[in-house]
Structures are given as structure tokens and as C-alpha cells.
Amino acid sequence: MIVLGFKDIEAGKLIFKEWKNRFGDVDGKEELRISVVTGIDKKNPGHYTVVVSANYELLDRSKYNHFVMVSRMQTMEAPDLRNLNNFLKVYEKTGRYRLIPGSFTSEYSLDEPIWDLWIGKEKIIVRPAWQIGQNDPDVVAIGDTIDPIIPNDVKNPPVLQALQRFSKRKKRKRH
Numbered sequence: 281m282i283v284l285g286f287k288d289i290e291a292g293k294l295i296f297k298e299w300k301n302r303f304g305d306v307d308g309k310e311e312l313r314i315s316v317v318t319g320i321d322k323k324n325p326g327h328y329t330v331v332v333s334a335n336y337e338l339l340d341r342s343k344y345n346h347f348v349m350v351s352r353m354q355t356m357e358a359p360d361l362r363n364l365n366n367f368l369k370v371y372e373k374t375g376r377y378r379l380i381p382g383s384f385t386s387e388y389s390l391d392e393p394i395w396d397l398w399i400g401k402e403k404i405i406v407r408p409a410w411q412i413g414q415n416d417p418d419v420v421a422i423g424d425t426i427d428p429i430i431p432n433d434v435k436n437p438p439v440l441q442a443l444q445r446f447s448k449r450k451k452r453k454r455h
Contacts, residue, residue: 281378282314282367282404283393284332285354289383296381296397306400307379311335314379315405316364317412317421319429326360329353329421336417351420368406376402413438414445422446 286292303311313335318328333351341347358364371377379401382393405418409428412418422428422439424446430437 281380281393281398282330283380283382283390285382285384285390287384289381289391289394292381292383293394293397296394296399299399300397303399305398309335309338310401310403311338312379312399312401313337313405313417314401314403315407315418315421317407317409317418318361318364319408319410320355320421320426322427322429324357325429326358327355328358328361328364329355331418331421333417333420349417349420351417353421355421364406371404376400377404410434410437410439412442414442416442 284292286295299307299312303309311334313331313333315331315333316328317331319325320329321327331351331353333349336347336349339347356364367377377400378398380393380395380398382390385391407418409422409426410430412422416438419442422442424443426443428437428439428443430439
């Protein structure tokens with residue numbers, strides 16, 4: 281399972297109730313896109329970012345020239361990837377997981393999840409930051425402060441263009 285933590289659990293319950301009304305117990309069309317971006321910090325290799333957004337692949341692109349994507353994300357500052365890897369091992373065996381709301385009791389701990397509001401999912405995208413380019417839907421997980429882990433044998437990783445774009449945007453804001 282993946283527990284989405286809310287500071288305001290009543291708002292979280294409303295969101296999940298709306299999703300359950302829309303999708304049912306299982307998001308069979310995969311309208312919610314869940315992605316995990318790893319390798320976002322050389323100094324802290326256990327850190328990763330979870331992104332929740334609409335599934336852009338379901339949009340009818342023939343009708344529109346431009347799209348605006350709204351995403352929510354949370355960077356997990358884990359000391360290592362143990363929990364993520366354990367989740368992925370179970371996911372590889374079952375091919376599914378549950379998305380469940382929970383409330384924060386403090387900055388780093390969650391209260392008991394709201395079990396009856398779970399939504400079944402089958403697809404999750406897990407990828408390293410170095411693979412994300414400037415026009416990628418997961419670029420929201422890349423900010424100008426990340427220092428991505430880039431394998432030594434990779435030349436011109438797409439993330440460098442994304443970082444360059446964020447750097448230019450930051451410079452424009454200062455002027």
C-alpha cells in the first residue's frame with residue numbers, strides 16, 4: 281500500500297471519497313498517475329519523490345494544443361531505499377497495490393490509515409531522476425536544488441536540460 285498523508289485528514293477523506301465515487305474501488309482506467317522519482321540527491325541516495333497527478337496519456341490530444349498538469353508531490357527523506365524496495369518486491373509479485381489516506385500526527389509519522397477509503401491501483405511508475413527531461417510529466421519532481429545521481433556511463437542525461445530550464449527560470453525571477 282501507499283499511504284498519502286494529509287495534515288487535514290478531513291480534506292483527505294473528501295478527496296478519497298470523491299475518487300471512490302469517480303473510480304470505484306479500483307482505478308481500472310488508471311486515471312490517477314502515481315510515479316516515484318529516485319536518485320534525486322547524491323548526498324542522500326535514499327531520498328525520493330512521489331508524484332500524484334492525472335494520467336496525461338488518457339487525454340485526447342487531438343482536441344487541444346496546450347495542457348496544464350496539476351500534481352501533488354512529496355519528497356520522502358528516507359535514510360535508505362529499504363521501505364521503497366520492500367514495497368516494490370511485493371508489487372512485482374502481486375501487480376497491484378492500494379492507495380490509502382492517512383493523517384500526519386507529526387512531521388515524520390502517520391496516524392492509522394483510513395482503511396475503508398482505499399483505492400486499488402495496478403500501475404506505478406518508478407524511475408531515476410537522471411531519465412527525466414524538461415518536457416516529461418515527472419519534471420515537477422525536479423527542482424533547481426536537486427543534485428541527481430547520474431551513472432558514470434550516461435552521457436547527456438535528460439535531467440541536465442530540465443535543471444538548465446529551472447536555472448534559467450530562477451534567474452529571470454531575480455531580475
